[in-house]
Amino acid sequence: MSERKSAAKLDPLLNEGFVRIGQAPEDWRQMLAKGCWTVLYMSYSYAVVQDLTEGHHSSVATAFGWIGLCSFLAIYLFLVMARGPYRVARWQISILAVLFVLATVLSLTLGVPWLVLLIYVSISSGVLLPMKWALRVVPFVAACVFGISTLKGARIEAQMLLVLPTLLGGVAMMAVVQMSRTMRELRQARATVAHLAANEERLRLARDLHDLLGHSLSVITLKSELAGRMLPDKPEQAAQQVADIERVSRQALVDVREAVSGFRRPTLDAEIAGARTALAAAGIDADLGNASAGHPDLAPDAEGALAWALREAVTNVVRHSGACRCEVTLSESGDELCLTVADDGQGPERPHGNGLTGLAERLALADGRLETGRGARGGFRLRACVPLSRRVAPEMQPQP
Numbered sequence: 001m002s003e004r005k006s007a008a009k010l011d012p013l014l015n016e017g018f019v020r021i022g023q024a025p026e027d028w029r030q031m032l033a034k035g036c037w038t039v040l041y042m043s044y045s046y047a048v049v050q051d052l053t054e055g056h057h058s059s060v061a062t063a064f065g066w067i068g069l070c071s072f073l074a075i076y077l078f079l080v081m082a083r084g085p086y087r088v089a090r091w092q093i094s095i096l097a098v099l100f101v102l103a104t105v106l107s108l109t110l111g112v113p114w115l116v117l118l119i120y121v122s123i124s125s126g127v128l129l130p131m132k133w134a135l136r137v138v139p140f141v142a143a144c145v146f147g148i149s150t151l152k153g154a155r156i157e158a159q160m161l162l163v164l165p166t167l168l169g170g171v172a173m174m175a176v177v178q179m180s181r182t183m184r185e186l187r188q189a190r191a192t193v194a195h196l197a198a199n200e201e202r203l204r205l206a207r208d209l210h211d212l213l214g215h216s217l218s219v220i221t222l223k224s225e226l227a228g229r230m231l232p233d234k235p236e237q238a239a240q241q242v243a244d245i246e247r248v249s250r251q252a253l254v255d256v257r258e259a260v261s262g263f264r265r266p267t268l269d270a271e272i273a274g275a276r277t278a279l280a281a282a283g284i285d286a287d288l289g290n291a292s293a294g295h296p297d298l299a300p301d302a303e304g305a306l307a308w309a310l311r312e313a314v315t316n317v318v319r320h321s322g323a324c325r326c327e328v329t330l331s332e333s334g335d336e337l338c339l340t341v342a343d344d345g346q347g348p349e350r351p352h353g354n355g356l357t358g359l360a361e362r363l364a365l366a367d368g369r370l371e372t373g374r375g376a377r378g379g380f381r382l383r384a385c386v387p388l389s390r391r392v393a394p395e396m397q398p399q400p
Helices: 002-010 028-053 059-081 090-110 112-128 131-151 156-230 235-261 268-281 300-321 354-365
Strands: 285-290 325-333 336-343 369-374 380-387
Touching: 028 059, 028 112, 059 090, 059 112, 090 112, 090 131, 112 131, 112 156, 131 156, 156 235, 156 268, 156 300, 156 354, 268 285, 268 300, 268 325, 300 325, 300 336, 300 354, 300 380, 354 369, 354 380
Parallel strands: 285 325
Antiparallel strands: 325 336, 336 380, 369 380
16 A cells, blocks of 8 residues: 555646546545445446346347446446556456446347447446546447447437447546546646745745845954954954844844744845945955935845845955955946946955845846956956836827
8 A cells, every 4th residue: 555655646648648546445435435436327228227137038048138237337347446557557458348348249149239238348448448448438339329329220319328328428427537637737736836835935044044144144254353452552443343143133033033934125225325334343444435226217126136236245355355345336337227336456366145046036037137257456346236227207198
């Protein structure tokens, strides 16, 4: 049992379009459901039982009919309840062939009422066989019903009462198998979407924590070094640095909590102020005169992406550049607002790390883009651009 379930989990589409009737019920609910369907289809055998009990045949023919009917139903029930493989097996096809031959022989021998047994063959074929085979076998069985009924001289009304259930029963079972397969694929698709959403949320959280803690810890490290150098001779200034460390660490804790909750969206105003503080603490001359936030056509998501870009860029300048000067500008270029952070440090020496990779992904979510490389005066240059959502001027709006 466990091996079968494991196989189904490893390859849930293994039995796509294949046998359902050959799988035994695993609990009482499945037993009840399969029993109800079986009893429903057993109602077709009423015509055969009536033909045997009304004395239309000789004693030998009647005995042969009872033996044939009991054999047919026993084989059919075995096929319904027996535990088969996930793919159709040869012995199941053999049993189906035996049912077809037995139903055909009984129909040719005992008359038209016995053609109802071929309905069971058609239904079993629709469930048991792959779709491409069932599309051939079911019409073939229906054609056999029509041919035998014609050979036996049945009226057209009787022929239609036999041919239509044979054909429609098999087609209905094929539709049930197809619907079951579609439902299974939909469940798998839903599970895949949930898995991808969980992965995306983990990536978002990883990006947020990297950007938040990387910046805050860099400032804390710099201010700790400053406090250590000031402590012997300038205790008051050292105390001020320690107070700043406490403030930054508390803010970092708040930011982490908000990031985990998914509610934090940084703003350019706050990040520009933070960039000024971080660059000053690192002893880097900051030029932020051309970095003014509050553009009227800047969407909140786009502003958040630029704010994350500024935080990541300043963190990299403080931690890796060895620069003496850093320039931050915000400029409008066509339908985009571009943030440029350039320094005069040592410049790029290696491929993008996790921070810039996550930043590029974050900008892509806001339909933005990221450009990095060496600046015009050496050092490193980061340029992040996001689209502006242009508003229609009142005089340009269409009149009602």
